[in-house]
Amino acid sequence: MATDRTAHWKDLLRRRLTSVKADDRSEEERKAEETELFTKYYTEWKGGRNTDSTFRHIPRFYYRLPAEDEVLLQKLREESRAVFLQRKSRELLDNEELQNLWFLLDKHQVPPTTGDEAMISYESFLKVGEKAGAKCKLFFTARVYAKLLHSDPYGRISIMQFFNYVMRKVWLHQTRIGLSLYDVAGQGYLRESDLENYILELIPTLPQLDGLEKSFYSFYVCTAVRKFFFFLDPLRTGKIKIQDILACSFLDDLLELRDEDLSKESQESNWFSAPSALRVYGQYLNLDKDHNGMLSKEELSRYGTGTLTSVFLDRVYQECLTYDGEMDYKTYLDFVLALENRKEPAALQYIFKLLDMENKGFLNVFALNYFFRAIQEQMKIHGQEPVSFQDVKVCDLVTHSEQPCFHPNHFHMQNYEQALNSVPFLQDEIFDMVKPRDPYKITLQDLVNSGQGDTVTSILIDLNGFWTYENREVLVTNDSENSSADLEDT
Secondary structure (H helix, E strand, O other): OHHHHHHHHHHHHHHHHHHOOOOOOOHHHHHHHHHHHHHHHHHHHOOOOOOOHHHHHOOOOOOOOOOOOOHHHHHHHHHHHHHHHHHHHHOOOOHHHHHHHHHHHHHOOOOOOEOOEOEEOHHHHHHHHHHHOHHHHHHOOHHHHHHHOOOOOOOOEEHHHHHHHHHHHHHHHHHHHHHHOOOOOOOOEEEHHHHHHHHHHHHHHOHHHOOOOHHHHHHHHHHHHHHHHHHHOOOOOOEEEHHHHHHOOHHHHHHHHHOOOOOHHHHHHOOOOHHHHHHHHHHHHHHOOOOOOOEOHHHHOOOOOOOEOHHHHHHHHHHOOOEOOEEOHHHHHHHHHHHHOOOOHHHHHHHHHHHOOOOOOOEOHHHHHHHHHHHHHHHHHOOOOOOOOOOOOHHHHEOOOOOOOOOHHHOOEOOHHHHHHHOOOHHHHHHHHHOOOEOOEEOHHHHHHHOOHHHHHHHHHEHHHHHHHHOHHHHHHHHHHHHHHHHHHO
């Protein structure tokens, strides 16, 4: 019976195959038919028989982006976005309208003044809103007034504070529109190349950068862009939300360079200033002893005070992007940003990844001991007796210098045997500082939450950082004595 059934099916298949004619259509024609059939049956079956009829009328909510070869659609998208942004720009207050708003506010101030500040009541506030025009309407609301209302006994707000609020809002909208012009994808984020174009075209508008040579522009742009991406793109996706750029202070720091009278101190502390960019690039060139444009591990070891441990540098070259074992300028910038901002979560994330050798997501006693052994090796290199991992409060038995950085002549041990017998474990002190949720494991979040991440990482990767920590009490005493001496001299 089974044999007869099999033979029957074989016969049916043979007859079916002989009846099918050869398909002479091209691949495109077959795909077109497939699409047509899919569309036909999808339209017929959409929503099913027993579903609510309103399901058939769901509005379209997804519009795919044009492909690279769809030039016409791409141009249409770009033009429509440009028109939209121009319309949004026209909705903002211009300088003349802002000046008119200030005159109206000043005219409707309500006495008495609070110190030197003119005040305005809610009734007058609403009157100004009616006279200021349609563009100002969104600023003259009860919510805005309540935000700016503090402790005035008459229930008024400061005119200056309100005007600054309006100015800030207008500036944020202008900046967002300006950044959106560089958002090629139109998805609300900027890629690295987009932000590079924005900053490059911004340079001529910043008087503090007038002295930069055009040959240095590419290095300046790279230096500026890296700070945005290092801190705002922790997952290294290659793009940053425009909202995040507006929410952070980096753009304020960059646009601060419009001030022609910016002080020297402000320039030195501003990563985006010409002196700062030249300093960082100059350090890179000084480290590059063979002048090949890249840094080897040996060249990077002279960074800063030259006291970073070899184990830490090994981890840098294992984890970070290198080219034939050497580091380029962009990777170097990430390295500098991490070491110069060790209190910041993004910097701690960078360093933690290097300390977490086994990619377990935590540091245990073994990891701490492994990196501290390199500190001991550094002490031997400088001709000093190495401090045991068990030695915590060595600072009580050390001869100190007034200089707050390590030097071989400033650091020597006395009564070392006594120190070993009288102090607790260093790892215990580190765990006490961090107070991790798991008493045997320190996670990145533990470091961030503790507020001691910069101290812990400095102890483990940098002999200078360890020395500063061990001598913290005496350094504070010396600073106090110096301050007292300065007061007595005056």
